[in-house]
Amino acid sequence: MLMASITCKECGHTTTARTLPIAEYGIRRHSCERTRALADAAARAAARRTSSGVRRDCQHKIAHHEHGTRTAYVLDRCRCRPCRDAQAADAAVRARSEAYGRPTTTYVDAEPVRAHLRMLLAHGMGLKTISKQSGISNATFGRMLYGDRRSGRGAQQRTMPHVATAVLAVQATRDTLADGAKVDGTGTTRRLQSLACLGYSTEVLAARLGLAQRSKFGDLVFGRRGVTAGTERKVRVLYNELWCTPAPSENRWQEAAVTRTRNAAAARGWLPPMAWDDDAIDDPEASPSVTVLPTAGRALGGRPARYHHVAEDAEDLLRAGENWETVQSRLGLSANALEKNLSRAGRSDLVTALKNAQDLRGGPRQAHSRRAS
Structure with a gap:
């Protein structure tokens, strides 16, 4: 198919059409000024594509930014051709995303x-x-x-x-604080005093914790000094290890030391481990759940201690066919709290029976099968 072309003698604009009259019409309608402006813009763009600005290498001590990236263009202020092209490409992507209503950044x-x-x-x-x-x-x-x-x-x-x-995702808890961070010492003092009620002297506790006896460890036991997070964690681990184990007395000297420590703790009104629930021992406003030794059957005032009610409920649930996990859920207690309450009531057999999913008579559970039937 033959085409007709006419070129403007002033600006060089060329119009191509199917017929000569249409091409002449296009020449009459074109703008020489606009044609020259477009030509100048194209020339400048071509010059930018071939030119290069100041090249600056990465001067950072750790990072090594490579040329041809937007990072080098922004952080190193490099204006070499590859870095400028990378910046232009990123700007084009952002402009396109903004035009389509999409997020312009992942930040x-x-x-x-x-x-x-x-x-x-x-x-x-x-x-x-x-x-x-x-x-x-x-x-x-x-x-x-x-x-x-x-x-x-x-x-x-x-x-x-x-x-x-x-x-x-980082949370400020006692387990995540730095060893030297200051924390409330209420729980630490109560735990050390409770261990003293079991016969553990300050010398023994300091040695088990790896602390010097002369470094005001006694003030820590009496609550007269601040506590660091590292010391609090050590005391908590030691307490969880010894709370149900009386101090050993293998000879008469150890027996005398244990008796002396227990008498001193009783004289000062310190409370044994059974007096504190796990969720209350660190609370400065909390009160002990029992104010007598765990061998006593009643708290002050002659009322049955709470752990006896827990033992009764656990026994009823066990006979109903519940197990160790379901009893915790029904009573709203953690595994450690449930075991501690049953131990206070002298019902360690319930702990064993619940964990073995057996009733007090030693036979397998029948309640769930009866329920299913």
């Missing part, structure tokens, strides 16, 4: 993460501890909290999603 708001970091710091966790638990570097926390002083940038306003997820 998230850094303010909730910054607030969580400040909360962790206020609770005694250091940046090194947070970094170890989250897997995020200290430098990232520094830029998020204080900004980058070298470049003059302020605190980060956005952060990567995996950084936000990792930091928000």
